[in-house]
Each structure stands twice: as C-alpha cells, then as structure tokens.
Amino acid sequence: MNLNKLGWNKFFESDFEYYKEKGFIPDRVIGKHKNRYILYNNGEYIKAQLAGKFRYKATLKKDFPSVGDWVATKVIKKESKGIIHGVLERKTSFVRRLPISGGRKIKNGEIVGGSPEEQVIASNIDTAFIVTSLDRNFNIQRIERYITLVYNSGANPVIILNKMDLCDNVEEYINQLENIAMGLEIHPISVIKTKNMDIFNKYLIPGKTLVFIGSSGVGKSTITNYLLGENKQRTKTISKASGKGRHTTTSTEMLFHSSGSMIIDTPGLKELQLWGDKEALKESFQDIIDLSNSCKFNDCRHNTEPGCAVKQAIKEGFITKKRFESYKKQLREIKKVSKEKREFKINNKRMLKRKMLNK
Ligand SMILES: Nc1nc2c(ncn2[C@@H]2O[C@H](COP(=O)(O)OP(=O)(O)OP(=O)(O)O)[C@@H](O)[C@H]2O)c(=O)[nH]1
Ligand SMILES: [Mg+2]
Ligand SMILES: [Zn+2]
CATH class of the missing domain: 2.40.50.140 (Nucleic acid-binding proteins)
Structure with a gap:
C-alpha cells in the first residue's frame, strides 16, 4: 500500500x-x-x-x-x-476544549474552571459527519456547537439525522436545521431500516478520511459497521437506548473501508466546550456576522444601539431570537477561552523560565 x-x-x-x-x-x-x-x-x-x-x-x-x-x-x-x-503538523483537526476531569461546575449556564487547553479528537480528516438522532437527542444548540468546531477543524461538515424510522415529521427537523446550517448538506437516514444509506457513497473516496462525531447513542458505530459491512464496532444492544448514560464506544478508532477511504468512529462526546480564537464563529454564524456589517455602529453589540441590522432582522423574522442567543453565548465562550488561553501561556512561559533558571 x-x-x-x-x-x-x-x-x-x-x-x-x-x-x-x-x-x-x-x-x-x-x-x-x-x-x-x-x-x-x-x-x-x-x-x-x-x-x-x-x-x-x-x-x-x-x-x-x-x-x-x-x-x-x-x-x-x-x-x-x-x-x-x-x-507531523496536522492539516485539519477536530478539537474541543479539554473537559474538566473529576466533574464540572456550571455557573450562569456556562462551565467554569479547567485548564484552557485543547483536546484533539481526530486529525487529518476530510469530512466530519455530525450525527444526531431524530428523537429526544435532537438539540439545535448542540448542533450549532458542533458546526462551529467542525468549521474550525478545517474539515467539511455534513449533518446526519439518524433514526428517521422513529420520526414522522422529518421535514420539520430539516426546516429547523436549515436556519442554522446554511449551505450544509443535511441527510436524514436510518441505518436500521437501510434508508438513504447511499448518501455516503460520494464521501467514500480513496485516500479520504471521514469521522463520525456526536452524542452517545445516536448510532455512529451502527453506521460505521453498516458501511464496513461487518460488525467491527460494538454497539448498544438494547434497542431502547436512552441516549444517556454509558458510552458504548470507549476509544477513537480508524477503520479501513473497501473503497480505500478511512472511517474514524469516536466515543460520544458528553461535553462540548468551544475552542478557538476571535475568528471562530465567522463561518458557523456567517448570517449574523454579515448582518452586523450593516449595523450603524462598527462596534454595535446588538443590544439597544440604534440602526442595528441584527435586531431588525430578528424583528422581521429573518433570524430567530434563539439563533441570536446561541451566537451571543458562543461569542462569550470564545472570548473567555481566548482570555484564559493568553493567561495560561504567560504562566507557562514563567514556569519554563523558572525551570531553566533553577538548572
Ligand atoms: N431505531 C433506530 N435505532 C438505531 C438506528 N441506528 C442505531 N440505532 C440504535 O441506537 C443505539 C445506539 O447505537 P450506537 O451505534 O451504539 O451509538 P453510538 O453513537 O456509537 O454511541 P456511543 O458509542 O456510545 O457514542 C443502538 O441500540 C442501535 O441499534 C436507526 O437508524 N434507527
Ligand atoms: Mg459507538
Ligand atoms: Zn447591531
């Protein structure tokens, strides 16, 4: 090879x-x-x-x-x-902020504490399938977070809505998603009922690396096994999986597909804290960023300023209030992590210097 x-x-x-x-x-x-x-x-x-x-x-x-x-x-x-x-330097990599070991603290709906470090989930990937299931697991805000992180990974994001056999209003879900995943491909599928599984063919290209990411229980390993044509990955056996609790896949693994492409199956991510710099939202929230260029004031915070194009767009129903709230929340988180990152770097440098002087 x-x-x-x-x-x-x-x-x-x-x-x-x-x-x-x-x-x-x-x-x-x-x-x-x-x-x-x-x-x-x-x-x-x-x-x-x-x-x-x-x-x-x-x-x-x-x-x-x-x-x-x-x-x-x-x-x-x-x-x-x-x-x-x-x-070797990573061409693309899907990262999140390193989760806090031994439990986390939540203050005002945001996670506090923990080292401002990134954790690499998978690297050198071409396409990242954000998998969610069409049941209680479906959560727009969580998908928005995945989209931000995949855009920042440098890989191509694709949305997979699994378990369409359990849902009789698939269109409604797709409509909701279209408001937040502008221009992204959204594919409803059912592995169990073999529905729409041929959508994967166009991504299974020799030499390309695909990764499945998403919460536990959405069916990442079931899809992986289907594509491989064998039961390589263990999947949850009870069909009434709650989508909560124990993770079935416990380590990330790369598998070889007969097409010559590579598939990475990952364990479900419970916590998905953002990682990135001030540019981090420029693709995932392009709609809001584009609009804010038309605000009267350059530094408009879209609060009470006059001539705010974002507020106007919400009023006219072009973007939802929820979408705007997600944007503000993600922006806060990115600003916070950027600040903590800078402080962490300074402290690290100081520590290294001390180490050298002590030698
Ligand atoms: N109804 C239905 N159930 C499905 C479908 N795909 C997977 N499941 C079931 O969902 C459960 C979880 O599937 P897994 O493939 O183990 O989920 P996972 O995303 O790999 O979960 P983790 O490894 O814990 O991250 C299993 O019981 C599957 O049989 C589907 O299309 N329809
Ligand atoms: Mg799995
Ligand atoms: Zn504004």
Whole structure:
C-alpha cells in the first residue's frame, strides 16, 4: 500500500523532510489506548510507544499523537514495535476544549474552571459527519456547537439525522436545521431500516478520511459497521437506548473501508466546550456576522444601539431570537477561552523560565 492511499500528500511530505534525513518512517495513528498507540503503514499494524525525549518535550495535551495523525517512527525489528519521535503538523483537526476531569461546575449556564487547553479528537480528516438522532437527542444548540468546531477543524461538515424510522415529521427537523446550517448538506437516514444509506457513497473516496462525531447513542458505530459491512464496532444492544448514560464506544478508532477511504468512529462526546480564537464563529454564524456589517455602529453589540441590522432582522423574522442567543453565548465562550488561553501561556512561559533558571 502506498502512502497516498492512507491520505499522505505534499503537506505532510514537506514537514517530514526533517525526519526523513534522520531515517524515520511515516506511519498513521489508527488507535490509541493510554500510552500505547497502534500505527498503520504498508499493510502492517505496528504497536508503538513514545520516545523518551518526545515525552519530555511534550507539555500540552495537543502535543501528543491522536488518531488520524501522521507520526515519525523508528521500528525496533526484533521487538516488532515502533517508537514515535514526532507528530507531523496536522492539516485539519477536530478539537474541543479539554473537559474538566473529576466533574464540572456550571455557573450562569456556562462551565467554569479547567485548564484552557485543547483536546484533539481526530486529525487529518476530510469530512466530519455530525450525527444526531431524530428523537429526544435532537438539540439545535448542540448542533450549532458542533458546526462551529467542525468549521474550525478545517474539515467539511455534513449533518446526519439518524433514526428517521422513529420520526414522522422529518421535514420539520430539516426546516429547523436549515436556519442554522446554511449551505450544509443535511441527510436524514436510518441505518436500521437501510434508508438513504447511499448518501455516503460520494464521501467514500480513496485516500479520504471521514469521522463520525456526536452524542452517545445516536448510532455512529451502527453506521460505521453498516458501511464496513461487518460488525467491527460494538454497539448498544438494547434497542431502547436512552441516549444517556454509558458510552458504548470507549476509544477513537480508524477503520479501513473497501473503497480505500478511512472511517474514524469516536466515543460520544458528553461535553462540548468551544475552542478557538476571535475568528471562530465567522463561518458557523456567517448570517449574523454579515448582518452586523450593516449595523450603524462598527462596534454595535446588538443590544439597544440604534440602526442595528441584527435586531431588525430578528424583528422581521429573518433570524430567530434563539439563533441570536446561541451566537451571543458562543461569542462569550470564545472570548473567555481566548482570555484564559493568553493567561495560561504567560504562566507557562514563567514556569519554563523558572525551570531553566533553577538548572
Ligand atoms: N431505531 C433506530 N435505532 C438505531 C438506528 N441506528 C442505531 N440505532 C440504535 O441506537 C443505539 C445506539 O447505537 P450506537 O451505534 O451504539 O451509538 P453510538 O453513537 O456509537 O454511541 P456511543 O458509542 O456510545 O457514542 C443502538 O441500540 C442501535 O441499534 C436507526 O437508524 N434507527
Ligand atoms: Mg459507538
Ligand atoms: Zn447591531
């Protein structure tokens, strides 16, 4: 199997130059279990660990390899294992803010505390399927958050509405979504009843990487198994899954589809805090940002200012109040994380400096 079939291209090649000279080989991360990684290359699966020097230099969570990454490795033949020495720059990556370990605190509807770090869920992906089910799980605000994060990942967002067999007003859901997912493809499907499953064909392109993301119980693994044509991924067996509680998939895994594309199945995300900078909402809330360019004041906050185009659009029913509320909430969250990120960076620098001086 050549590297291109695994998604390798010029982007990674140029970053790999440095490692190539040192005799490393590029492998793709297809699985991760604590400190152990499973890599793939040339039709072979390789168990791998991190090099000591790499571990020493990696300080942030995002410095460590994640599923979908290309890594520079050396294989120890007689032990048939690989040692990872570096992670190549990610072309795209789906990230969220690192969840708080050991419970979270909520204040005024927002999560407080926790380290302002990003967590990489999957990288070097081409298409991200945001999966939701047409039952109690359906939640516009949550989908809006996924859309923001997928746009920021650099991958192409596609919305999958699974379990259409359980719903008799699919059109209503689609109408609601069209107001928040402008221009995105929205596909209602049912894996169980094999409805509309051929919509996936156009994304299953050799060398492309697809990822399924969404809450627990929406059917990500059931879809993955259907596409693979075998029951590789464990799925919830009780058909009356509540959509709450235990996660069936516990680790992210990359699987190979017969078309030559790669499918990443992820565990359901319970918490979805935003990550990004001030540009983070420019695609997911393009409607509101476009409108705000027509506000009378450049720095209009769309509160009580005269000549506010956003308020006018709400009044005339072009955008819903809910949509505007989502925008404000996401904007607050992004501003907060940007601020915390800056402070975190300064503290980190100070800490490093102290470490150096103490040496
Ligand atoms: N009615 C109906 N049930 C479905 C459909 N697709 C999946 N399910 C059921 O939904 C439940 C959860 O499916 P999973 O594939 O395990 O969900 P998941 O998104 O992978 O969940 P996590 O791994 O926990 O994140 C299972 O009981 C499936 O049988 C569908 O199209 N219709
Ligand atoms: Mg699953
Ligand atoms: Zn305004």
